[in-house]
Amino acid sequence: MANKNGADRVDVRKTYKQYVGGEFVRSESGRAYRPDGMVNVPRGSRKDLRDAVRAARTAFAGWSGRTAMNRGQILYRAAEMLDARRAEFEELLGGGRKARAELDETVEVLVWYAGWTDKLAQVTGTVNPVSGPYFNFTIPEPTGIVGIVASDDPALAGLVRRLAPALCGGNVVVALAPEHRPLPALTLAEVLATSDFPSGVVNVLSGQRKELLPWLASHMDVNAIDVSGCTPDEVALVEAAAADNVKRVVKLPAGERSPHLVTAFMEMKTIWHPIGV
Amino acid sequence: MATALSLTHLGSLMRGVRSVDEVGANERAASLAKRSIKKSSKLWALDLSIRCMDLTTLEGSDTPGKVAALSAKAIRPKPGDSSIPSVAAICVYPARVADASERLQGSGVKVASVATAFPSGQSFTSIKVAEARDAVDAGADEVDMVIDRGAFLSGDYQKVYDEIVAIKEACGSAHLKVILETGELGTYDGVRRASILAMAAGADFIKTSTGKVQPAATLPVSLVMMEAIRDFMRETGRPVGFKAAGGIRTSKQAIAYLVVLYETLGAEWMTPDRFRLGASTLLNDVLMQIDKERSGVYQSPDYFTID
Numbered sequence: 264m265a266n267k268n269g270a271d272r273v274d275v276r277k278t279y280k281q282y283v284g285g286e287f288v289r290s291e292s293g294r295a296y297r298p299d300g301m302v303n304v305p306r307g308s309r310k311d312l313r314d315a316v317r318a319a320r321t322a323f324a325g326w327s328g329r330t331a332m333n334r335g336q337i338l339y340r341a342a343e344m345l346d347a348r349r350a351e352f353e354e355l356l357g358g359g360r361k362a363r364a365e366l367d368e369t370v371e372v373l374v375w376y377a378g379w380t381d382k383l384a385q386v387t388g389t390v391n392p393v394s395g396p397y398f399n400f401t402i403p404e405p406t407g408i409v410g411i412v413a414s415d416d417p418a419l420a421g422l423v424r425r426l427a428p429a430l431c432g433g434n435v436v437v438a439l440a441p442e443h444r445p446l447p448a449l450t451l452a453e454v455l456a457t458s459d460f461p462s463g464v465v466n467v468l469s470g471q472r473k474e475l476l477p478w479l480a481s482h483m484d485v486n487a488i489d490v491s492g493c494t495p496d497e498v499a500l501v502e503a504a505a506a507d508n509v510k511r512v513v514k515l516p517a518g519e520r521s522p523h524l525v526t527a528f529m530e531m532k533t534i535w536h537p538i539g540v
Numbered sequence: 541m542a543t544a545l546s547l548t549h550l551g552s553l554m555r556g557v558r559s560v561d562e563v564g565a566n567e568r569a570a571s572l573a574k575r576s577i578k579k580s581s582k583l584w585a586l587d588l589s590i591r592c593m594d595l596t597t598l599e600g601s602d603t604p605g606k607v608a609a610l611s612a613k614a615i616r617p618k619p620g621d622s623s624i625p626s627v628a629a630i631c632v633y634p635a636r637v638a639d640a641s642e643r644l645q646g647s648g649v650k651v652a653s654v655a656t657a658f659p660s661g662q663s664f665t666s667i668k669v670a671e672a673r674d675a676v677d678a679g680a681d682e683v684d685m686v687i688d689r690g691a692f693l694s695g696d697y698q699k700v701y702d703e704i705v706a707i708k709e710a711c712g713s714a715h716l717k718v719i720l721e722t723g724e725l726g727t728y729d730g731v732r733r734a735s736i737l738a739m740a741a742g743a744d745f746i747k748t749s750t751g752k753v754q755p756a757a758t759l760p761v762s763l764v765m766m767e768a769i770r771d772f773m774r775e776t777g778r779p780v781g782f783k784a785a786g787g788i789r790t791s792k793q794a795i796a797y798l799v800v801l802y803e804t805l806g807a808e809w810m811t812p813d814r815f816r817l818g819a820s821t822l823l824n825d826v827l828m829q830i831d832k833e834r835s836g837v838y839q840s841p842d843y844f845t846i847d
Contacts, residue, residue, distance in 0.1 A: 313838055320841075484840035508840065 282452030284318030285462025307470035322463030405433035407486035414492030611643035641679030704741035756786025785818025
């Protein structure tokens, strides 16, 4: 009997996994849920989040220490890998013109931010005039672990619009896949895994937002959180919980594509350098 | 004194040491490590692991300043929070004992010094004895000696035994911890034999490893050593302490050791007089876990002192 791909064998059914520390894992809790009533998806717990943050922290020094050019190469490769799997993603996004447009945009976003890695400091950094014998300049530095709460619609582009700038600046990411449409995000993890990102630089968790978001927002080791996929109530919750370690809460418009979105995940550092020494 | 085992009996003592069921030990340690300790029990266990901790720095780059910083941390692990107890001791090289002892005076925190050509133990007996004596003279309350693994592995138990006896004597009133360096002993049978030998020679504590050799402390090896302590206690009536050291970095690991300790030696061993955890980075993880339990929020190492 032919299977759905027309081959004369039994279907190889796929088990979707979370992506934590470079590995594809089920939830430590053993739980799963069915966002679309068909496919089982891991229902991540706070301990999965804890593990993801730990993996991200370990990866941060290596990733932020890469040269800007190398980070650009890796982001570009992510675009290549994603483009090579168009057919699969088109199906996951529901097919049709809308799915193709979203996919095109996603690939484009990756390429666009890949180009920005080694131009960012020149464009967003400044040399400041000061009244003293000093060179004074301000440059952006990665802030650390960025939490991303992706929106359900668009399920793929929504995540990548935030993921790419966060990675572009040298940050590491713990992303919550859209609760109701997690499959594109979980499949994107497979793309990132083959794009030469070191283990732990990107972590993707799936599950119920109300279970994971409070832990992500209050985690003292998470340095910034993007709330593009949050409801106003969730944003209020995040802002209250983020106050304890003064997390950056990034609230730029969902469609934003600019170097300022990259620096929103970064810290501007000013250096005073004596002249003539 | 329980140490007065006649030397002519050493051969029969060693031959009488029963063999260890390796698969059984691994299995039992693995099953005990799975036990889940939560909420108030977890807080109690974390508090106990701090009270039983030997805060350690054993680097060639140790300076008096580093030791001073570590001593301050030993007395008050979390500045501004007096509910966190002091650690049991700080563990340093002999040359740093005086620095530590000056800082820790009157604090109740003990000074432990490694000695006897740590970590290899490959030197002359006279030098090892002199080193132990000098460490005690400099103010060490406890001496962590290493056994001569070269002699042990070649079957020269007499030499190992005599050295421990000599160093025990040189230590005087200071407590003697004997490091077996289990990672170099090869088998669990060897570990058990070395444990019995060290205890017969007068060790106050037996300790797994120096931390300089991989593998360092593991749970099954600790189980084997604790069982040796239990059997020695039954035979002679003398309680011997246990110290796990090397590679213990997380609260979870520390709690697993406490579980194995409780299940093997019982509640009487759950005190700093009979149980120690040798570690350098464990303390911060324990502090983070305590804060997590109290605040309900995952913590970041950014907010804890480095030394």
